[in-house]
Amino acid sequence: MPLTLDLFPPTFLRVFAALFGLLWGSFLNVVIYRVPKGMSVVRPASHCPACGAPVRAWQNVPVFSYVLLRGKAGCCGARLSPRYPLVELIGGVVSVAIVELLILPMPDTTTTLAHAGAxxxxxxxxxxxxxxTAFIDLEHMVVLPDKANFVGAVLGVATCSLRGLSWLDGLIGAAVGLGIVLGINGLYKVVRGRTGMASGDAVLLGVVGAWFGWQGALFGLMAGAVQGVIVIVLVRLFGGAVTEPEAVKREREEILAEIEKLDPEERELALEEWRKEDELADEPGEGMQAALAFGPFIALAGLELLLFGKFLEDVVFLWQLG
Ligand SMILES: [Zn+2]
Structure with missing residues (x-):
């Protein structure tokens, strides 16, 4: 007889999920810090971003260490970004939410542990x-490397049956997600002669489609846009301004400095090449390129689909279309 979900009391599952999520949240911080710099996420072990001292185990306990050390590095006392405990906390909360919203509602005497685990x-x-993706895009206006997104899309198609979809739904969803942004982009290029939305947004929406079908891809685009506008309006209402992230400005200046070093005739060519390939080559304010990345809002919509998918299917018109 296969093992079923009723073997574990719900409280055990919640506590386990919280600890597991906090730990992986800690790893997420490593990913968010290193991937945009092109560094490996496994090696070397974590070092203090300020002084380079290795981080000891007790200084690396999710959320707890940050609170205990009052937001300072244990080695040199440098201020640590509140992003660290925030990301750890999000990891824990999302993990518990998955258990609460997707696992515990399953019938516990007939759901196998293997199915629940998957x-x-x-x-x-x-x-x-x-x-x-959300945090990296907020800071650097790039998404995860294509390889990671490809793996994500394949995993989405492969696990479609767990969400009541067929693998064909996943493939169509990926094509719709990718195609719709590339289509908007192509149209924009014809009209304005340059790219509009970032190509990373196309890839990201393709991943969302691979997981949640074509309705999911369209929901990602629409909910992402609506929530993005809401955030911009709220920021303005509270007297703030949406400006380009510091890291993006810095990276542009670095590339410009490299180009400046070239011979005058090569300089023109390199500048043109760069403008054509990098959506961030031009400063925001011209054309459709916004100072606020769209990726985090697609990612947010993806999380909403993951956690509240059943509810959305009942209330959002996209799912009534067939
Ligand atoms: Zn330090």
């Missing part, structure tokens, strides 16, 4: 990828 593991893996 739903939890795949859901949590997607959530991790989306959270990492």
């Amino acid at each position: 739903v939890y593991a795949s859901s949590f893996a997607l959530a991790m990828g989306l959270i990492a």
